[in-house]
Amino acid sequence: MSPTRRGCNPLAFTPWPVTIITSLVYLALLIPLIVVHHVVPSAPKSNPEGVDLDEAWHDLQHLTQQYHPYNSRANDEVHQWLLERIHAISASSARSSSKTGPEVFVFDDRQTNLTFSSTGVAATAITGVYFEGTNIIVYIRGTEDSQEEWWTSPDGEPSGKGGVLVNAHYDSVSTGYGATDNGVGVITTLQLLKYFTTPGHYPRKGLVLLFNNGEEDFLNGAYAFSQHPMSKFTHTFLNLEGAGAGSRAVLFRSTDTEVTRFYAKSAHPFGTVLARDAFKLRFIRSETDYSVFDTVFGMRGLDVAFMEPRSRYHTDQDDVRHTSVDSVWHMLSAAITTTEGLVSYTGDEFDGDNGRDGKMNNGAGTLGVWFDFFGSSLAVFQLNTLFGHSVALLVVAPLLLIITCVALYTVDKMYVFTMYAYSSETGGQVSLYGLRGLFRFPLVFGIPTALTVGLAFLLMKVNPFIIYSSPYAVWSMMLATCVFFAWFISCVADFARPSALHRAYAFSWIFDIMWVLLVISTVYQKQHGIASSYFIVFYFAGVSIATWISYLELFGLPTTQEYARQQSHVVDRAPSTSDGQLLAPSADELPSNSGAAGHDFNPEDIEDEEPTESTSLLRGQQRTTFANYASARGSVESNIANHGIGSSHLGDHRLEQRWSIDLRSSAWVLQFLLVAPIVIILLGQLGLFLTSATYQIGADGGSQLVIYIGLAVLSVLILLPLFPFIHRLTYHIPTFLLFVLIGTLVYNLVAFPFSHSNRLKVAFLQEMDLDTGNTQASLVGVEPYIHDIVHAIPSTAGKDISCTSKGYGGRTKCSWDGLKPKVADAKYKDWISYNISQPLDSKHARFEISGKNTRSCRLLFDSPVADFNVLGSVVDKRIPHTGPKGVSEIRLWSRNWENTWTVDVEWAKKSDNRQGKVMCIWSDDNDLRVIPALDEIRNFAPAWATITKLRDGLVEGSHSFKL
Numbered sequence: 001m002s003p004t005r006r007g008c009n010p011l012a013f014t015p016w017p018v019t020i021i022t023s024l025v026y027l028a029l030l031i032p033l034i035v036v037h038h039v040v041p042s043a044p045k046s047n048p049e050g051v052d053l054d055e056a057w058h059d060l061q062h063l064t065q066q067y068h069p070y071n072s073r074a075n076d077e078v079h080q081w082l083l084e085r086i087h088a089i090s091a092s093s094a095r096s097s098s099k100t101g102p103e104v105f106v107f108d109d110r111q112t113n114l115t116f117s118s119t120g121v122a123a124t125a126i127t128g129v130y131f132e133g134t135n136i137i138v139y140i141r142g143t144e145d146s147q148e149e150w151w152t153s154p155d156g157e158p159s160g161k162g163g164v165l166v167n168a169h170y171d172s173v174s175t176g177y178g179a180t181d182n183g184v185g186v187i188t189t190l191q192l193l194k195y196f197t198t199p200g201h202y203p204r205k206g207l208v209l210l211f212n213n214g215e216e217d218f219l220n221g222a223y224a225f226s227q228h229p230m231s232k233f234t235h236t237f238l239n240l241e242g243a244g245a246g247s248r249a250v251l252f253r254s255t256d257t258e259v260t261r262f263y264a265k266s267a268h269p270f271g272t273v274l275a276r277d278a279f280k281l282r283f284i285r286s287e288t289d290y291s292v293f294d295t296v297f298g299m300r301g302l303d304v305a306f307m308e309p310r311s312r313y314h315t316d317q318d319d320v321r322h323t324s325v326d327s328v329w330h331m332l333s334a335a336i337t338t339t340e341g342l343v344s345y346t347g348d349e350f351d352g353d354n355g356r357d358g359k360m361n362n363g364a365g366t367l368g369v370w371f372d373f374f375g376s377s378l379a380v381f382q383l384n385t386l387f388g389h390s391v392a393l394l395v396v397a398p399l400l401l402i403i404t405c406v407a408l409y410t411v412d413k414m415y416v417f418t419m420y421a422y423s424s425e426t427g428g429q430v431s432l433y434g435l436r437g438l439f440r441f442p443l444v445f446g447i448p449t450a451l452t453v454g455l456a457f458l459l460m461k462v463n464p465f466i467i468y469s470s471p472y473a474v475w476s477m478m479l480a481t482c483v484f485f486a487w488f489i490s491c492v493a494d495f496a497r498p499s500a501l502h503r504a505y506a507f508s509w510i511f512d513i514m515w516v517l518l519v520i521s522t523v524y525q526k527q528h529g530i531a532s533s534y535f536i537v538f539y540f541a542g543v544s545i546a547t548w549i550s551y552l553e554l555f556g557l558p559t560t561q562e563y564a565r566q567q568s569h570v571v572d573r574a575p576s577t578s579d580g581q582l583l584a585p586s587a588d589e590l591p592s593n594s595g596a597a598g599h600d601f602n603p604e605d606i607e608d609e610e611p612t613e614s615t616s617l618l619r620g621q622q623r624t625t626f627a628n629y630a631s632a633r634g635s636v637e638s639n640i641a642n643h644g645i646g647s648s649h650l651g652d653h654r655l656e657q658r659w660s661i662d663l664r665s666s667a668w669v670l671q672f673l674l675v676a677p678i679v680i681i682l683l684g685q686l687g688l689f690l691t692s693a694t695y696q697i698g699a700d701g702g703s704q705l706v707i708y709i710g711l712a713v714l715s716v717l718i719l720l721p722l723f724p725f726i727h728r729l730t731y732h733i734p735t736f737l738l739f740v741l742i743g744t745l746v747y748n749l750v751a752f753p754f755s756h757s758n759r760l761k762v763a764f765l766q767e768m769d770l771d772t773g774n775t776q777a778s779l780v781g782v783e784p785y786i787h788d789i790v791h792a793i794p795s796t797a798g799k800d801i802s803c804t805s806k807g808y809g810g811r812t813k814c815s816w817d818g819l820k821p822k823v824a825d826a827k828y829k830d831w832i833s834y835n836i837s838q839p840l841d842s843k844h845a846r847f848e849i850s851g852k853n854t855r856s857c858r859l860l861f862d863s864p865v866a867d868f869n870v871l872g873s874v875v876d877k878r879i880p881h882t883g884p885k886g887v888s889e890i891r892l893w894s895r896n897w898e899n900t901w902t903v904d905v906e907w908a909k910k911s912d913n914r915q916g917k918v919m920c921i922w923s924d925d926n927d928l929r930v931i932p933a934l935d936e937i938r939n940f941a942p943a944w945a946t947i948t949k950l951r952d953g954l955v956e957g958s959h960s961f962k963l
Helices: 015-038 053-063 073-096 179-195 220-225 257-263 274-280 290-295 325-344 383-410 440-462 471-496 502-528 534-556 560-573 603-607 626-642 658-662 667-694 704-728 732-750 785-791 932-940
Strands: 104-108 113-119 126-132 136-140 163-169 207-212 234-242 249-254 300-306 368-373 377-382 420-422 429-431 760-769 775-781 802-804 812-817 832-837 844-851 856-865 867-870 887-893 900-906 915-922 945-949 955-962
Touching (some): 015 667, 015 704, 015 732, 053 179, 053 325, 073 104, 073 136, 073 179, 113 220, 126 220, 163 220, 179 207, 179 234, 179 325, 207 220, 220 290, 234 290, 234 325, 249 368, 257 300, 257 325, 257 368, 257 377, 274 667, 290 300, 377 383, 383 534, 429 560, 440 471, 440 502, 440 704, 471 667, 471 704, 471 732, 502 667, 502 704, 534 704, 760 785, 760 932, 775 785, 775 932, 844 856, 887 900, 932 945
Parallel strands (some): 126 887, 163 234, 234 300, 760 945, 760 955
Antiparallel strands (some): 104 136, 136 207, 249 300, 368 377, 420 429, 760 775, 832 844, 856 915, 915 955
């Protein structure tokens, strides 16, 4: 091959090929990841068989006309409407199908109730709950189900092997219309009823559709379902939820690998196991009905939910205008595929019956790992498989490198870590500079990492909430910082001491770092079942092969003794100028078996050798100044060019170690492609998912610093595959990124962090003392913005505003004398009727409570009660209703308005403090002027702020008691 053709090598390890190839790979992968993350797949133009998207959209519009929390009149209207829609769909399907169509049974459950408990706000006691359910349950009999109506028998035990449950709650919060939380889930479940009663789609296993009421206030509806006979029939489940307000529906959680594989068959699967691990490690503290079906029922199943944007979640922007038919279809299509797979499964993997503990004994699944590829396919495998590969890599990868190094030493080609080679002919030594570049990578890695993490602390100090509305400005700043400073440090080091071993040493350092991370990851996989570190396994595998290639390249070099012999001849014949400047050897002076080995004749290389009696007296002086070194470098390059050796053919760089000419110039491409694509895909996906899940949690009091540091670390890890080659980039992209860094840094430090599209959520509550008539309106939000919002309210002018941060998890509560609510058509003292009876010298007391225009009241105790019982309540042995430290609060929910509850309580000791509050709550804000304080806030709060609920009730009225 001629020198000219060599110089045109598009894969050479020279600036332009490196710049173009690396840039294209990063852009070609990151851009689709971002597009897939934010653009929802289009719904089909015509209705797929068995569903009607137009009908679904109209149902969603009707469902979300009003706020419809459990404790509202609108909730009863939704309940009645759902019954009508279910009967209409069932009747329509029956008319269009043959007589062999599946039987459909509709249960309007207005009988079940339950007393249970869960962790409350207080750390020393739990919260007790009494709940009367109004769930709607639809059973579509499977073709292989028993034909008996077993639920009518006294024991209510199913006679078949079990079926599949699909759940969606139809209540909303008191401050949100519930379009995606959980309107889309409800209409998806309605369409499943239509689909599985359409000919050709009849279920083999029985399908139970649960429209549960009361999820928002303590997962009450799912707990109540535990008392219905159909709860004994289902063994697998699909829970449809909304924890955001649109976009794509994400696979939040899965109990095991086997059920996840059914979801993986959907057309556009989306999600990563990171979400499940976040719940498991309690990083995500909210819950869905999934937890009830998993822990209480012992079923195996999936949690699919909308995730972003959180700024619209539980607000008036969770409406039809802020979602789309595409989002509806994304959840519906995934639900159809998953449910169809479960009800059509012919194996006995999930079949079972109820055991003595009341849980479905349907086998134990295996913990799984899953992640999607560009929203079009889902990788699913067992955690045990990941663990096995992790252990194998931890052992095999280092062993392979050790064997390779031993082989290199054996054949005398170990140039790395080797300073000198010895000539067998002359007996002298020649410098190999095998340690040059060894300690360069810690600087290239450490300084950009420190600066990127430092920016996280700077943002926390100056503008901690900027990520709330501008996550990509933060991402851009951190990525630009990492690239520019890594490039700058690498280029300075390469100019001062060029080394052909930079790649080998960089990959060796990365290998060590990832090996340590893999050890930690493997421990967590085994001991805690944490699978979200799966990317480390793939990362380490790619780095291991790329590192191995760096060492395999050395086999293409001459032996160190042969190289020493060649260099001895070159030094003996090397000419010099009149001032002592060394020149590159001519073409005919190059050793015949070394090709173009003389191209890299470096004056510094010879100067570092031991002086002899023939050594020039001027050489030491020539080396003392940077100018002389630069002059020597230019002269050598000129002589090389004169001999027809193109610089692009040199593979590495002109003044690197002379033996590097024999290294393959294009090997770097293979190394880069082995590591970068899989890292960009997996970490890019994780980074986008983590950003969507956390960038707006600051409004809820979450730590912003953790988010910023997480983004900084992910930025470094995503760019780490570029570091072994970054010194070859041209100045164009790093210079552009420097301007990006400056622009985004200024913006992130000075820009206002909220906007109309990304409003700051503040929580509202109005508390009224029914003994005195005093009322306080409160807003809970983050500093310092909560004060700006409060002072924008007209009724706060001239009033004392008390603020406290104690007990609000990083937020501040500001209260003032608010406008009196009108939630009941009575004098405020008559809003609650109660009676307390207590036997003399007893630890017991009976409370009788009723509230006007409400169906939710509660008892709060200054000293926890040891036990309690609600008259007429059911207690489930699977769910304790008290704890070892007692109950500090009892929440009472009725399906009937103005119900009277009778509650018996018992204190542990007669001397216990027996005082507290009798309280009722009001949550209906569909009528103007009922809660004027809330209306005023909505009218006058800044456009960048929005209102959500603080607790179950928007208004809490209470009487104090002391026994």
